[in-house]
Amino acid sequence: MCNTWESNVIxxxxxxxxxxxxxxxxxxxxxxxxxxxxxxTNEALQLAESLELDLVLVSEGKEA
Incomplete structure (x- = not known):
């Protein structure tokens, strides 16, 4: 998270x-x-869609 001190927006x-x-x-x-x-990814998207859910990328990269 980034805190912008000028406007107190996180x-x-x-x-x-x-x-x-x-x-x-x-x-x-x-x-x-x-x-x-x-x-x-297409298979994962089809599964999510069939369950009326979203596929969410939590972490990118090989070390995820």
Whole structure:
């Protein structure tokens, strides 16, 4: 979090969701907290959509 002292506004970084996620694959933790491992992003999006949920990118990079 960043604190902007001039205006006392706290900025929260924006998380990428759904079609904003450009990576071809993601490490997926599903709605039941099951680790589904490396999954094609399109498959993860289809799963989220079928459950009326959003796919949210929590962390980027190989060390995620």
């Amino acid at each position: 900025a929260i970084p924006k998380q990428l969701i759904n079609s904003q996620i450009k990576s071809p694959q993601v490490f997926l933790i599903d709605h039941e907290n099951n680790n589904r491992g490396l999954t094609d």
